[in-house]
Amino acid sequence: MSFLDISNLSQTYGDKEVLKNVNLGISKGEFIALVGMSGGGKSTLLRLIAGLEKPTGGSITFNGQQLSGLNQQARVMFQDDRLLPWKTVLGNLLLTTDDLDKAKRLLARVGLEDYADAYPATLSGGQRQRAALARALISSPKLLLLDEPLGALDALTRSKMQELILQVCKEEGITTVLVTHDVREATIMANKIWVIKNHGIAAEMVNDFRDQYDDQAQLAKDKIVHDTLEIILGEDDAAA
Numbered sequence: 130m131s132f133l134d135i136s137n138l139s140q141t142y143g144d145k146e147v148l149k150n151v152n153l154g155i156s157k158g159e160f161i162a163l164v165g166m167s168g169g170g171k172s173t174l175l176r177l178i179a180g181l182e183k184p185t186g187g188s189i190t191f192n193g194q195q196l197s198g199l200n201q202q203a204r205v206m207f208q209d210d211r212l213l214p215w216k217t218v219l220g221n222l223l224l225t226t227d228d229l230d231k232a233k234r235l236l237a238r239v240g241l242e243d244y245a246d247a248y249p250a251t252l253s254g255g256q257r258q259r260a261a262l263a264r265a266l267i268s269s270p271k272l273l274l275l276d277e278p279l280g281a282l283d284a285l286t287r288s289k290m291q292e293l294i295l296q297v298c299k300e301e302g303i304t305t306v307l308v309t310h311d312v313r314e315a316t317i318m319a320n321k322i323w324v325i326k327n328h329g330i331a332a333e334m335v336n337d338f339r340d341q342y343d344d345q346a347q348l349a350k351d352k353i354v355h356d357t358l359e360i361i362l363g364e365d366d367a368a369a
């Protein structure tokens with residue numbers, strides 16, 4: 130059994146079938162990117178893994194235990210940072226712990242050591258997402274679920290955040306699932322890309338090249354982007 134095991138998972142809202150009989154496994158320490166058309170069910174799958182919703186069918190087993198209710202070993206980061214505006218950055222980290230040393234260490238790790246006493250409204254978008262990352266890490270999660278957390282950032286800030294998230298997940302051995310619209314971001318960050326389409330996983334692309342930077346690796350990454358987009362867009366283009 131995998132570290133995260135998704136078995137025959139289905140989710141229906143009213144008569145709308147969003148996911149149907151999805152079967153997937155993630156090994157410990159993997160970094161998975163979930164891509165696909167808007168409305169395809171990416172966020173739904175992430176919410177189910179987080180235990181924020183109960184599936185209408187199937188089951189999820191994480192770290193040997195079948196999920197029922199909130200996945201206590203997982204933390205989610207969204208596009209909006211969801212920091213409490215009336216708390217300082219440090220205050221936001223200390224909501225669920227009184228481990229001041231750990232909070233300060235994490236703030237330093239994400240480059241916010243000088244902003245502990247700042248309020249979220251006074252931070253840039255990138256700084257707020259750094260604070261949100263530190264807050265997600267304060268409880269030492271085994272699973273990090275990222276729902277387009279970098280979607281609102283400018284290109285340079287986004288690329289720095291991609292690097293930071295990758296480094297931190299590697300250092301801490303955190304298993305990660307990232308929902309993204311950006312297939313290039315998926316090839317930079319993930320070792321596997323799941324393409325979601327027609328209520329299920331249409332393909333799994335293995336990316337052995339994410340840590341390589343030579344021309345061959347770039348060609349391989351370009352091919353993954355091309356193949357992934359082809360799967361996402363293929364039929365819809367043909368139907369248009």
Ligand SMILES: Nc1ncnc2c1ncn2[C@@H]1O[C@H](COP(=O)(O)OP(=O)(O)OP(=O)(O)O)[C@@H](O)[C@H]1O
Binds near residue numbers: 147167168174
């Ligand atoms: N709570 C809900 N009640 C009813 N329908 C829902 C609910 N949550 C999601 N849906 C529907 O399920 C479908 C999948 O939504 P979801 O947000 O998972 O897609 P997505 O792939 O993440 O889309 P995007 O890329 O636009 O964020 C959509 O048609 C959406 O309207």
